[in-house]
Amino acid sequence: MSIDIELQKSATKYRNKQKVKDRFISALIGVFAIIWIFPIVWTFWTSLRPYKDVRANGVFSIPKALNLQNYFDAISRMDLPLYFWNTFAITVPAVFLTLFFGSLIAFVVSRYSFKWNVTLLLLFTAGNLLPAQLVFIPVFKMYITLGKAIGIPRVLYDSHWGVVLIHVAFQMGFATFVLSSYMKTIPKEISESAMVDGATVFTHYSKVMLPLLRPALASLAVLMTTWIYNDFFWALVLMSTDSKRPITSALGRLQGEFVTDYNLLAAGAAIAALPTLIVFFLLRKQFVSGLTLGSTKG
Amino acid sequence: MNSTAVGSKKAHRRRAFSKADRTTLIAFVGIPLFFHLLLVWVPAFLTILLSFTYWSGISISRIKWAGLANYKNIFFDTPAFWEAVQNNVIWLLWFAGIATPIGILLAYQIDRQIRGHKFYETAYYLPVVLSLAVTGIIWDFLLRPDGFVNGLMGRDIDNAFSFFGNYDINIYVILTIASWRHIGYIMLLYLAGLKSVDLALREASALDGATEWQTFKKVVFPAMKPVNVIVIVITIIESLRAFDIVYIIYGSRGGLPILGTLVFSNIAGEGASMKGAAYAVILFLLSIGPIIAYLRTTFKSDVQ
Missing domain, CATH: 1.20.5 (Single alpha-helices involved in coiled-coils or other helix-helix interfaces)
Incomplete structure (x- = not known):
């Protein structure tokens, strides 16, 4: 007591x-x-803050006016709609294909017991961890050689599809890893009963597993969208025409061009950051669970 | 007996595939595998081969065998390489000694649901969501000659302090920016791990008279082993591969030599050697250890 x-x-x-x-x-x-x-x-x-005000009175001055003029100017003078379109044309197919390919491999690896399953999973996961520097020269050469060979020089090099494919090739390793660990939590009995009922492999994937994967796919889609949206590297090295580049790769050039008017540049940067911030605040749960589902990314 | 039963079940299942099913399975694995091998593993292998050659990068027939010449050149005749190694070591020490522990500490405190923990979590994680291209611009506003910090220090543009141009301190300036991201990332990973540690366990240990530090060291930290491995691996890999933020601030000119950017400065120059490839291979070899450690932790249950 x-x-x-x-x-x-x-x-x-x-x-x-x-x-x-x-x-x-x-x-x-x-x-x-x-x-x-x-x-x-x-x-x-x-x-x-208007540029003139800052220039006349310094960065610490009390503002005479606060408005969104810089945002309107940035959109028209920096060609932002064009760059946003490029980002869209790269991110959407890249995320879709990454999830699609990742789910295929994860499905086979986690639902059928082949002896090379673990090897396959290791290969994809390790591939995702390789440094981009290690693959960049041959990929660049392959794109150019393929373009010459089929007579369309810009089929992959300097094209949105070239950037899409390299993102897909790398990120599907991560998607496979995350989706296969998620699939392991889905009871085997579901698959077994589907097989007993005589479902084909294709039906088993599309009608049984895919619907169950939805939460994991949603989380992964959110995470992949921010990663691919934020990447600036591949579009910089695999493209030569500036007007085809996505917004994050274009920022570097815009920074050089508008270096003196940094109120305008600040508006440009804010607009470029906006989509990821919106995604983060609205879909925060998916974002965090996508990251922690695979617990890491190198 | 058990194993033969499983074996025959497997064999049975394999034989049961119809032709259409077999084709589906081959396509399901084959198509993704083709792209992955073609654009990741094959290029990686080719880069390793190219690192032993001289090549201007134009016509394939003009590749010449160089043996170890590129590596010899890097190790013995390129002072920038050793500067880069030194900077990467500083990077690793900073991340391992300062940034990662701060991230873990924040996660630990925020997990205890202290007042305002929701806001703090968002605030610390916010920089991780931004593209590094945006991060570069944001910090440039603060650190440029006519920026915020110089203004705060009372220096005008003519005698401004050059944060990016001063070679004695610019590594620490870059590390501050890099930590701004890294800390939030580690915090989030650790926070997710901490959710799995029972709160009662901690209170019990506190009741037994353990100080908070002892509780963390003896109770929480050991329970977090898988996350710890991942955090350590990430810290090492990110330090070795550091590249983006340096590239954003300095481009491919050598404002701050680190291994990750040397690769590109040498390729862009189109020199007659494949030194760039050799740098990439060195980078790869250095990160193999952490990669294997990571794979071993995550695949432990699969292999057994």
Whole structure:
């Protein structure tokens, strides 16, 4: 009895002590968090101020006007709709194909017991972890050689499809890995009864497994969209025409071109960041679960 | 006995595939595999071969065998390589000693649901969502000669401090920007792992008189082993491969030599050697260890 009371006492004491400590920790992390998002807030602030005002009075001056003029200017002067279209034309097919191919491999590996299943899974997962630097020269050469061989020089090099394919080839490793670990949580009995009922492999995939995979596919789609949207590297090295590049790759050139008018540039950067921010805030749950489903990405 | 039963069941199932099913299975595996091999593994293998050659990169018939010449050149005649190695080591020490522990610490505190934890989680994760191209612009606003920090330091554009151009400190400037992302990423991974550790376990250990540090070290940390391995692997791989943010800030000119950008500075120059390929292979060899560690952790249950 008394031991129980004693224990409860010490528990209360511990909790009270902890409360004070927690308040201090919370305040500390809070201050740190404000410093953390300051760079983003500053960029946003910069984007709302007219260039003339800043130029005349300095970056720390109290603004005479705050408006969205820089955003309108950025959209028309930086050709942003064009670059957004390019991003769209790359991201949508790339995400779709990545999920499609990833789900095919994951389906076979997790539902049928072939002896090379683990090898296959290892191959895809390891492939996803290889550095881009290691594959870049031959891919570049292959694209150009293929273009020459079939008489259409820009079939893959300097084309959206070339960028789509390299994204798909790399990311399907990650998709396979995530989807196959998700599929392992789906009971085998479902598949067995489908097979007993005489379903073909194709029906088993499309009518039985695919609907069950929906939550995992949604999470993965959100994650892949942000990754492919944010990538600037492949479009930079596998394309030569600037007007075909996606928004993130184009930002570098725009930065050079509008280097003096950085209020305009801030608006451009904010617009480029907007889609991923919207996705993050609206589909945050899918985003986080996609990342933690595979628990990592190299 | 058990194994033969399983074996015959397998054999039975394999024989049971109809011709159409077999074709479907081959297509399901074959088509993705073709693209993956063609654009990832075959090029990787070719790069390894090319690293032993001289080639201007134009006509395939003019590839000449170089033996180890590219590697010799890198190790003995390229001071930039050793500068890069030094910078990558600094990068690794910074990430392993500062950025990753901060991320873990944040995750640990936020997981205890301290006041405002939802806001904190979002704030720290926000930089991870942004494209590095945007990150580069954001930090340029802060650090440029007429930017925020120089203004705060009371310096005007003529005697501004050059954060990116000062070679003594620019590695730390870049590391600050890189950590801005890395910390949030590690925090999120760790936070997901912590959700699986029982809260009662922690309170019990605290009741037993353990300090918070002891609780973390003796109770939480060991329970998180798989996540720990992944976090360590990510820290090492990201430090070795660091590339994007340096490329965004400096382009392919050598403002800050690190292994990841040397690969490109040498390819873009179209020199008569495949030194760039050799750099890529060195980068690959350095990251093999962490990759294997990662695969072993994640596939442990599959192989057994």
